Amino acid sequence: MTETAGNGAASPPLLEVRWLSKHFDISRSWLKRILTGQPRMVLNAVDGVSFKIERGETFGLVGESGCGKSTVARVVVGLYHPTRGEILFEGRKMHGRSRGTMQAQVDCRMQMIFQDPYASMDPRWRVRNIIAEPIRAFKLAKGRSAIRQRVAELLIQVGLSPTDGEKYPHEFSGGQRQRISIARALSINPDFLVCDEPTSALDVSVQAQILNLMKELQRRLGLTYLFISHNLAVIHHVSDQVGVMYLGRLCEVAAKRTLFNRPQHPYTRLLLDTVPDLDMTNRQRQPVGGEVPNPINPPPGCAFHPRCPEACDRCSIEAPQLRSSEETLVACHAVEEGRL
């Protein structure tokens, strides 16, 4: 379970996600369904996901493509409306009926950094306008000179020069662009950043610069991160708590050290086994068969059972729930029954 941040149990976690589900209707049009006799089709991108993030911590969400990581991110920042479940920011419910003032209050404390620094900026805007847009939208600074001043501060904060504000995005390399996205995200003084694969499009030497910058900003500004990545080594480097997702569900949640030292869910073990061996220890790998199934027609029971070496009959019928086992929350019948 998540540990309390230290200032007593009274303060709620900064963000709490409870039984979050997001379903997408991907049916064909009404007429086509009638003509071909097809039923409605629903894609369960996220299915009953719960986790908490304490203030100042980083929650890493890891999984293969199509497992619903990015959907979680988008629901959390409010780009999608959840199908079921709720999200609490400092103990207060978001996405409720009172959408409006509450939403605006939360919006200006939460920002998102996207994966592709080439696609997340308008190529025809100068960098200073890109960074100033949130400031103007939330009316956080008045007057040209005040905004200019703030943009210059932000550029310095992310390791760029104030004169870079006059340039256009194409004049920057991938790493510099990601710095600009970070500056834009920080422009409204948020408490909480959702980072969706922020370094996946970057080269390794640049990735290290961005990860260091993000950690430094976290220390300095007390930021809280929801950090999404498919790269386990990056998740290991940045996270305090880690959640592993598979086909829309969380299969294991634990503190970083616990998860990496004693992984319990067979899928977590599989993922850790696929990490290339850069220490050259000549570790023997277990080859893993199969692929991630189609989320439109996920297998019944535990979604992982067709690939799982520990699967039994129960796994193909009953979906396991997250239960605590030692210091870990894990959704696996085999762990629960003590077979693992």
Added chain:
Amino acid sequence: MTPSTPSCGNSPMSLLDVEHLRVEFPTRHGVLVAVDDVSFSIDEGEVLGVVGESGAGKSITGLAIIGLLDRPGRIARGTIRFEGQKINGLPKEAMRRIRGAKISAIFQDPLTSLNPLYTIGRQLVETITTHNDLTLSQARGRAIDLLNEVGISAADRRIDCYPHEFSGGMRQRVVVALALCANPRLIIADEPTTALDVSIQAQIIALLRRLCRDHRTAIILITHDMGVIAETSDRVAVMYAGRFAEIGSLRDVIKSPKHPYTVGLMNSIPIIGHEIEDLPHINGSMPRLHEIPPGCAFNPRCSRAVDRCRVERPGLMPTGNPGQMASCWVFDKESGNDGNGR
């Protein structure tokens, strides 16, 4: 510039010998040099990993070898010898007969390497009959064998499927099967696993390794991912701004890198189990092709750069470890350095 002996291979005649390769792209704003003075050789059954950041010239090197450089790109200097025969500058038709039959390629995105309008069977049979003297039914039999070999179950049924009916990992297996149609001696695999999920990536890597062992096929594996290299390669070449920064055996390059760039690169990769607050990183980023600095291309980012590095360009020099060479003045014998470059 030191005219280094390019051959790091062991046999007197390697399968592929590349010497002083230089690829240029003439543009309106001057000539861009994408690959400069690249020399290496590869033996049969060997996997040479070529690693570098995007824009380092890895893919261009691969395309130059297989003769698929897009205009206006051209090989301005150097020779490429395959089985002792010079293959750069061959007439189109002669090169076409080598390509596919003796040297084949696997590219990053399996969806764009396959024709979406034809069944995979038709694509395989077409490639097989182009390079072998087989009847259609024999070719179909061979296609099924190939699909089985790359690990596609129920191959006799799935051979009549279209590419969109396959998942990403399965498509990449089909692309590998296509590359194997004519039993090539050399496969150039350009980021073959980058578009795939980690667990599928491990399967494709295992497949490539097995092919290499069973058929004595040589592979040039081009990737930006040091992890993939560590799992597959026998030797590694590190590219930076169009040049080889370092080449050597896998173990040497990963465990005791010599070139300051490789050292920085290896340090900046987060590794599970290593608890560090900040990753050591290299400042700045790789220069774009039109602004490569004089001297060593890495000098503006290098903490050990001296005046000579800003003026004179280093070639590959022996580092003391057998077979490991680095383009860094630290290893210059004449300057009295003992080669203990770190």
